[in-house]
Amino acid sequence: MSETEEMGETVAIESLPLDAWHRARGARMVEFAGYHMPIQYDGIMAEHLWTRDNAGLFDVSHMGQLVFSGEGAAEALEALVPGDISALKPGRMRYSLLLADDGGILDDLMITNTGHGLYMVVNGAVKWDDIAHLREHLPDEIEMNLLDEQALLALQGPKAAAALTALGVVPEFPGILPVDRLVFMQAGPYLWGDVRLGISRSGYTGEDGFEISVPASDVSALADALCAQEAVKPIGLGARDSLRLEAGLPLYGHDLDEGIDPVEGDLAFAISKRRREEGGFPGAARILGHLADGSPRKRVGLTVDGKMPVREGAKIFDGNSEVGVVTSGGFAPSVGAPIAMGYVPTGLSEPGTALAAEVRGKRVAVTVTPMPFVPHRYVRKQGG
Known part of the structure; x- marks a missing residue:
């Protein structure tokens, strides 16, 4: 951890679980979302093109990983987002938006039905604001836990599935698909030896790939095992940004903010058919009006x-x-x-x-x- 000055106050800059791992591989580190993060290793263009052709490993442990449980958790979350969360089947995930009262976007996020509760990944830059908003607006009987002992990796690119399969990752329970048989926006619990992993076929590059939730105590070993493969290299924030821009994916705090609603942000697909008919989410009058009449x-x-x-x-x-x-x-x-x-x-x-x-x-x-x-x-x- 180190400190920086912001508005006359001393603000702590946190270190990711893989901080020493990045530095040992020659990463140039920058401050992003309150963390020291690798912006590049070999150069942004080289890392970008490597990911498009092979497999790139991204450290996204700055993101917030939340778990919700309790009777009616899905319905309670539905009151805050425009997606159909209660219809989400176990092992499936959905992109959605945390909305302000007037329909402005507080954050964009991913929600997964794990079969035992709901798992949410939120943006690192606003995760504490999201947590405060969720605590304020969710009923007391809904339990929310921040998985602060978990790291998060993204393995992206056309060779990602083969690289992950080569590690010997297996489903934790019968009936869970092998990791290479998942399709986009499916997820499940897996084992790498005795290490439990939450894996989804998703990402932020436009490529095929996976996001992997792993105990922080095991993330260095997993990163080593992945990067020991010829097809896999560590990739920094710089290439992550150019990849997502080519993929047309917005970055919260830049392309989206509280002054922009989902229709203006070209994210109307995140408003499910049922919610378009029933409303019942923050800013529904504004958003449904923009759907009907144009923004x-x-x-x-x-x-x-x-x-x-x-x-x-x-x-x-x-x-x-x-x-x-x-x-x-x-x-x-x-x-x-x-x-x-x-x-x-x-x-x-x-x-x-x-x-x-x-x-x-x-x-x-x-x-x-x-x-x-x-x-x-x-x-x-x-x-x-």
Whole structure:
């Protein structure tokens, strides 16, 4: 742990369970979400392309891992998110959104029905705010536990399944699918020797891959075993960001915040059919109104004319009128060009719309384009 100054106060910077492991492998460490985290090892572009072609190991232990139990836990969570949580079957997971009273997004998250309760992963930068919000709004009989003794790894890329299978990971219980037979958004309990792992086929890169919840005491051994394989290398935050940008995936605190609702954020898919009909979630009137009548703005992808990156904060213009802002942007190694995402009026959100972004006082031509920029390669059920 170390300290930094923020607003005249001393703020502790925490270390991940793998901190020494990262440093021993030459990682350049930066502060992110209150933790020292590896931004790169061999270089962002090399790590990005390695993940697209092989398997990259990401340390995402800064994320918050929560477990909810008690009668009516699913229904209680449903009152705070727009997803159909009570219909979630054991071994299945769902992307959802923690909503403020006015429908603004407090966080985006993943919820899994483990068969014994509900497991939730929230963003590291806002996990303490999420925990406070959940404690305030959930009934007292719903128990919530932070799994602060668990680390979280993400193994991503086309060779991830083979790498995980090669470790000898086996289902903990009869009836659980072998890990390589899981499909996107399925999860289960597994054993690596005598180490219990929670594994889901999911991730934040657009590639096939897995997220692995592992006791912090065992994470170094697991990371060593994975990276001992020729196909697997450790990957830092820099490539994680460029990978998720190419995949068209928003980053909370940048592309999403409390002032943006799910329709504006192009996340209407997270609002289930039943909830669209019944409502009953925070901000339902605003959100369902935007579904019916259109929202005033929308998150869109942008291709960039030329080689100059257009980064977060750049103003977007339609002619001489300022109409929006870039929320994420940079060079996309798999695309071979700069890309960005940002918010524009819905009337300017159609693919092919020509706009401009302001970079260092100069206008750069940008074009609204469908996302993802690179096709997702999730392993889905046949016909799904």
